[in-house]
Amino acid sequence: MTPIAGGVALNLAFGFSILTIIVLFLYTRYGDERLFLTGQRLALGVSFFVFLATFILSYQLLISNFDIDYVARYTSLETPFIYKISALWAGQSGSLLFWLFILSIYATITILQNQSKHHTLMPWVIICLAIIQLFFLVLTNFITNPFMPTEAEFIVTNGNGLNPLLQNVTMAIHPPTLYLGYVGFSVPFAFAISALINKDTSPLWIQSIRRWTLVAWLFLSSGIILGGWWAYQELGWGGYWAWDPVENASFMPWLTATAFLHSIIIQEKKDMLRIWNMVLIILTFTLCIFGTFLTRSGVMSSVHSFTASSLGPIFLVFVFLILIVSFSIMYINRNDLKSKKRMESFTSRESGFLFNNLVFVVMCFSVFWGTLFPVISEAVRGTKITVGPPFFNQINIPIGLILLALTGIGPLLAWRKTGKQSLIKNFTFPILSGLIGASFFIFIGLKGTVVISFSLCVFVLATISKEFARGILARTKKFNETIITAFYRMISKNRSRYGGYIVHVGIVFMFVGFTGHAFDKEKEFSLKVGETDHVAGYEFTLLKMSESERPNHYAWISDIRVTDNKGAFVTNLYPEKRVYFHKNPDVNRRQPHSELDIYSTLNQDIYSIFSAVDTENSIAFIKIMVNPLVRWVWIGGYILVIGTMIALWPRKD
Amino acid sequence: MDFIRDYSLVLIFFILPIIFVLQPLLLDRIKNVDSKIDLSSLKRKKRLLYRQIKELEMEFDIGNVNKDDFEIARKDLKIEVSEVIATLNKK
Amino acid sequence: MNSNNKFMLMISGLVTIVIFWIGWVSSNPKDEKAMATFISVEDLINDKINKRTKLGGLVKNGSILISKTNYLDCSFILQEGAVELNVKYDRTRPDLFKDGAEVIVTGLYLDGVFYADELQTKCASKYEGDLRDESSYNLTEIEI
Numbered sequence A: 001m002t003p004i005a006g007g008v009a010l011n012l013a014f015g016f017s018i019l020t021i022i023v024l025f026l027y028t029r030y031g032d033e034r035l036f037l038t039g040q041r042l043a044l045g046v047s048f049f050v051f052l053a054t055f056i057l058s059y060q061l062l063i064s065n066f067d068i069d070y071v072a073r074y075t076s077l078e079t080p081f082i083y084k085i086s087a088l089w090a091g092q093s094g095s096l097l098f099w100l101f102i103l104s105i106y107a108t109i110t111i112l113q114n115q116s117k118h119h120t121l122m123p124w125v126i127i128c129l130a131i132i133q134l135f136f137l138v139l140t141n142f143i144t145n146p147f148m149p150t151e152a153e154f155i156v157t158n159g160n161g162l163n164p165l166l167q168n169v170t171m172a173i174h175p176p177t178l179y180l181g182y183v184g185f186s187v188p189f190a191f192a193i194s195a196l197i198n199k200d201t202s203p204l205w206i207q208s209i210r211r212w213t214l215v216a217w218l219f220l221s222s223g224i225i226l227g228g229w230w231a232y233q234e235l236g237w238g239g240y241w242a243w244d245p246v247e248n249a250s251f252m253p254w255l256t257a258t259a260f261l262h263s264i265i266i267q268e269k270k271d272m273l274r275i276w277n278m279v280l281i282i283l284t285f286t287l288c289i290f291g292t293f294l295t296r297s298g299v300m301s302s303v304h305s306f307t308a309s310s311l312g313p314i315f316l317v318f319v320f321l322i323l324i325v326s327f328s329i330m331y332i333n334r335n336d337l338k339s340k341k342r343m344e345s346f347t348s349r350e351s352g353f354l355f356n357n358l359v360f361v362v363m364c365f366s367v368f369w370g371t372l373f374p375v376i377s378e379a380v381r382g383t384k385i386t387v388g389p390p391f392f393n394q395i396n397i398p399i400g401l402i403l404l405a406l407t408g409i410g411p412l413l414a415w416r417k418t419g420k421q422s423l424i425k426n427f428t429f430p431i432l433s434g435l436i437g438a439s440f441f442i443f444i445g446l447k448g449t450v451v452i453s454f455s456l457c458v459f460v461l462a463t464i465s466k467e468f469a470r471g472i473l474a475r476t477k478k479f480n481e482t483i484i485t486a487f488y489r490m491i492s493k494n495r496s497r498y499g500g501y502i503v504h505v506g507i508v509f510m511f512v513g514f515t516g517h518a519f520d521k522e523k524e525f526s527l528k529v530g531e532t533d534h535v536a537g538y539e540f541t542l543l544k545m546s547e548s549e550r551p552n553h554y555a556w557i558s559d560i561r562v563t564d565n566k567g568a569f570v571t572n573l574y575p576e577k578r579v580y581f582h583k584n585p586d587v588n589r590r591q592p593h594s595e596l597d598i599y600s601t602l603n604q605d606i607y608s609i610f611s612a613v614d615t616e617n618s619i620a621f622i623k624i625m626v627n628p629l630v631r632w633v634w635i636g637g638y639i640l641v642i643g644t645m646i647a648l649w650p651r652k653d
Numbered sequence B: 001m002d003f004i005r006d007y008s009l010v011l012i013f014f015i016l017p018i019i020f021v022l023q024p025l026l027l028d029r030i031k032n033v034d035s036k037i038d039l040s041s042l043k044r045k046k047r048l049l050y051r052q053i054k055e056l057e058m059e060f061d062i063g064n065v066n067k068d069d070f071e072i073a074r075k076d077l078k079i080e081v082s083e084v085i086a087t088l089n090k091k
Numbered sequence C: 001m002n003s004n005n006k007f008m009l010m011i012s013g014l015v016t017i018v019i020f021w022i023g024w025v026s027s028n029p030k031d032e033k034a035m036a037t038f039i040s041v042e043d044l045i046n047d048k049i050n051k052r053t054k055l056g057g058l059v060k061n062g063s064i065l066i067s068k069t070n071y072l073d074c075s076f077i078l079q080e081g082a083v084e085l086n087v088k089y090d091r092t093r094p095d096l097f098k099d100g101a102e103v104i105v106t107g108l109y110l111d112g113v114f115y116a117d118e119l120q121t122k123c124a125s126k127y128e129g130d131l132r133d134e135s136s137y138n139l140t141e142i143e144i
Helices: A002-030 A033-062 A070-074 A081-089 A092-113 A122-143 A168-184 A187-196 A205-234 A247-268 A274-297 A310-330 A348-383 A387-414 A420-443 A446-481 A483-493 A495-519 A628-647 B002-026 B033-062 B067-090 C003-027 C039-049 C132-139
Strands: A382-389 A522-530 A532-535 A538-549 A553-564 A569-573 A576-580 A591-595 A597-600 A603-614 A619-628 C036-040 C053-058 C074-080 C082-088 C102-110 C113-122
Touching: A002 A033, A002 A122, A002 B002, A033 A070, A033 A081, A033 A092, A033 A495, A033 B002, A070 A092, A081 A092, A081 A597, A092 A122, A092 A168, A092 A187, A092 C113, A122 A187, A122 A310, A168 A247, A168 A274, A187 A205, A187 A274, A187 A310, A205 A619, A205 B067, A247 A274, A247 A348, A348 A382, A348 C003, A387 A420, A387 A446, A387 A495, A387 C003, A387 C132, A420 A446, A446 A495, A446 B033, A483 C003, A495 A619, A495 A628, A495 C074, A522 A532, A522 A538, A522 A628, A532 A619, A538 A603, A538 A619, A553 A603, A553 A619, A569 A597, A569 A603, A569 A619, A569 C036, A576 A603, A591 A603, A597 C053, A603 A628, A603 C102, B033 B067, C039 C053, C039 C074, C039 C082
Parallel strands: C036 C053, C082 C113
Antiparallel strands: A382 C036, A522 A619, A532 A538, A538 A553, A553 A569, A553 A576, A576 A591, A597 A603, A603 A619, C053 C074, C053 C102, C074 C082, C102 C113
């Protein structure tokens, strides 16, 4: 009974979403307030039915009702509880329903929050959100319905289950976090379109969406970092970013969203860059949908995937529709959008923000170019040329360094124009610090881009410290506060600004981590018990090899002692080689898996992989990677999150 | 039991939502919405302008805005706030 | 010219430089491993391409041979439809590499043998359904 209810809920949501759009559109023409209230309630109804459908599907997953195809495919009786829940977003149709679910949460919050605000904007905001919901409802109702019954001539007693290799916590939280980000940009997008249609150029709505954008950005950033963390910890290739199409799909909207976050500050303060901001939010939202498309359609991964999906073309059409409609509305209203203010000087804060924006967009374009290179090259030359990390790195490292430099330069500039005296006063300390840093790095033997990168990190940190110092000084002079009180009050009264500076600190730390990548070393070798090999100044001795039979896998465990080149003990590493389904009579169904062990310090990570075992001769094949400074990436990530939360912390007023 | 469940499902899925959605249409024509709405958005604008003035003062203290720009901008903001307050007092 | 035009000029200039930069890197990547042409095995054999290429196919059942002297060294036969190709690979093999696995190899073709420096496997098993989400991370990529 209830599976049918799930399908019915989706049908009703579909119907209600169409009605929402019609009724609210009628309101915009006739102005009858009752139509607005009904339209609003219809929109809430759409969300209600989506929630119902989602809860019903979750319930079916939990009770393992294998009469539903989705449940049978992605869970089994043995699947642990948390992975029965995460199965909700594991498969195609479920993840689309989940996207819709999150969108409906956001839509509900938006409607309820704005019952007495933005009255002119809200009808079109709700219409936009309803159109997006409608798109996903079309997909889940008619194309990939999660409530499809299992097609089998026999009673399915147990489902396929979730591959144990995919059963780890990060795997479970990474997709929802990303989705909370992707979907979150729908709200600022809806507001922007509504403001366009209503010719509303006041900064009031910008102010409202700034929080939304920041929340979505926080989730997107966390999702991306979590993905890198998971790849590093679980996948065993020793890296956290491979410039894979799916990774790039999440990075591109992040770049434009970050640009948008910066340039709306300018629009709020100076009422400039209106057209640019509109373009940015449209691009960001489009890239989110495009990213969902890239990940699901199999177009880019035609190199890897072998299942054609009818979803691809539909998403692509939706992307084009969004672009065409949004830019047409922009074009029609372009005269109202144009701001009267002009950029005056290159050494102004405004121009600093503008340049930083340009760099973000340029990087986004270059990632887009590299990701779609196979498609472009096939269209132009007839051969599919794929590009790998060296390509992306060659293009993006210089751009990234310029961005890093701008992060330091921006805060030192004044609004409208920075006088020569101020320039000297502001830039001396940071530039001097950077140069001293550079000399030090060259002195200890570093060269090239590495020196530039580390010196810029010093430069930016110097700038940020200077900013904090300036703020504290201003308060102690004006209000006679102690340094600690001034520090606390300064942050508390300017949460966006100083939260933002803390985020920048996090980014600098991440750059430190990224730069460490230049010094990665690896070696693959074989060891018998008692033998030793060395990598990057460390010695690795295989002390013993043991075996263990566990509930769902068999494991060979290696005990490796690590010492440094002076013989001092560093750590023990216990990488394992496992075989899952080891009792399965079909040899090809047994799944080998290398469980890594990582010794992590601020200086470097020693990363050990037990790649293969020669059981006849008791030989272990080990791969060791020494990855300097990786920990700084994760530390930077935490600081980024803390900084964002400070910026988001609500004020009493 | 089944019969109770089926009826409650129909209630939740069809009857209640339709009532919820149609109810506003049955009210008398609503007047005075505009003035209520304008009031709250004016109040928000006032708060926003106050905050902008404070931020401007902070930027000046730090040295991000030069004196002339500061005076002009502050004057403009103060004029805007006075207008908003005047309109609010009329209501 | 007024300041706004100066800005527009500067921005257009920067954008042009960037486009040229990207175009230049696309035509002359610094690292030979930056790009690979993805073609079919048949085309590779017929056209004897000696640029870096990427091929996809299946591991022929029973064709995996592992060197007795160096456990890392292996060779196997890559099947794409009816066409077969000898492949040699000498790095850590991904966990999912076995008979019948779908693989993608990248490397150079020389004298009838394909010398791969990258080997990726795709789990061609029951977890297909949705390929480019988490389950596609069954793809174990060995980085250079």
